[in-house]
Amino acid sequence: MTSAVTQARLWYWQRISAMVLALCVLIHLAIMIYAVRGGLSAAEILGRTRGSLSFGAFYSVFVLACALHVPIGLATVADEWMGWRGPKVAVAAGFFGIAIVFMGLRAVYGVVAA
Amino acid sequence: MAKLKQWRPNKRNSHMSTNLKVKVWRGGEQGSFASYDVPRQGSQTVLDVVTYIQRHLDPSLSYRFACRVGMCGSCAMTVNGVARWTCRTHVAKVAADGRLEIAPLSNLLVIKDLTTDMSEFFDKWARAKGQFNGKQTRHDDFARVDPNSRERIAANAGIECIGCGVCYASCDVVSWRADYLGPAALNRAWTLVNDVRDTQRAERLRAVAGDAGCHACHTQGSCSEHCPKQIEPTAGIAGLKYLAAKAAIWGEL
Incomplete structure (x- = not known):
């Protein structure tokens, strides 16, 4: 068993990140519905996102909330389905989180600053 | 609480057998279901069925009960796939087609038959x-x-x-x-x-x-x-x- 303190902290971080994600998903869906009104093209999207600090900030928060939320859930799945416990599952989940941060922020950079 | 339907032979169900077809787990962790025919009664509980089998059909059947009125919690078993108190479960509620499958509680080691550790x-x-x-x-x-x-x-x-x-x-x-x-x-x-x-x-x-x-x-x-x-x-x-x-x-x- 990992420590009670660690599990309690993982629980509230997953709760907090879930609240952030719920809000982000709603805003994301609203933006999508708004954005595709007159058809969808790469030029139109990039025209809206390039140089937009608010767009970059919003999706950076989205990515960071995912990077926090997903590995905690995956660690539980790996524990229950494959019996991974202790440092092994912590390292695997950590790498997954880092991968989400890297790929997610790279995508945000790509549509905002590149 | 939903009103329990009490079984009585009448014109509509008179075609049904007056016997229940009961499968009961026999053995320990390894074992199999044995089949018994048990006479159907009005207001019959699943615990009544198990008791009938032990007293009239096979005295070697092991099971656990005490109060018979839902106070002690010792007679819980798996009835048609669902964990229940057998003393407070009417046959009419769970065996509309006249069939019962009674097994020990899941997630516990089986000592013998319906008795778990x-x-x-x-x-x-x-x-x-x-x-x-x-x-x-x-x-x-x-x-x-x-x-x-x-x-x-x-x-x-x-x-x-x-x-x-x-x-x-x-x-x-x-x-x-x-x-x-x-x-x-x-x-x-x-x-x-x-x-x-x-x-x-x-x-x-x-x-x-x-x-x-x-x-x-x-x-x-x-x-x-x-x-x-x-x-x-x-x-x-x-x-x-x-x-x-x-x-x-x-x-x-």
Whole structure:
């Protein structure tokens, strides 16, 4: 068993990140519905996102909330389905989180600053 | 509560057999179902059926019961795939087609036939610090507990548990990880952390927090769905997670 303190902290971080994600998903869906009104093209999207600090900030928060939320859930799945416990599952989940941060922020950079 | 349909031969069901087709688990961890024909009676309970088999058809059948009125919690078995108190389950409610399959409770070792080893179940109550530990002696006055306080209302919601094991047998998480404390032990811990007379709140939270404790619960609610006392261990476990989080933030865990 990992420590009670660690599990309690993982629980509230997953709760907090879930609240952030719920809000982000709603805003994301609203933006999508708004954005595709007159058809969808790469030029139109990039025209809206390039140089937009608010767009970059919003999706950076989205990515960071995912990077926090997903590995905690995956660690539980790996524990229950494959019996991974202790440092092994912590390292695997950590790498997954880092991968989400890297790929997610790279995508945000790509549509905002590149 | 839904009105129970009592079986009586009449024009509509007179084609049905007057016998129940009953399959009963025989053996230990390894075994098989044996079939019996049991006469159908009005207001017949599943425990009546098992008792009939042992007294009239096969005296070697092992099962456990005591009070027969839903107070002791010893006669729980798996009836047509669902964990139930057999003494409070009418045959008419679960065997509309005249067929019953009776097995021992899941997630517990089978001693013989319908009798399970409850040691692990109750050991987990002890691991969850399920013992009350007060500081007053017989020389002190009675503790004054406001029945309308938030803590007392929370404790009252879970206090009627009689330890039958139905929630434990219905819990998928227990079947996935054997070290999970389970809904009954956690419900007991929840009633005690809400008992203002108890002195072991911090130790108890430490005992029940963690990936074999309340944090393993997926909030699927099978325990609350199947509890014959309509207790909601799921709600108590959610409460324990919340208290554990608060304790972790304040460095008390």
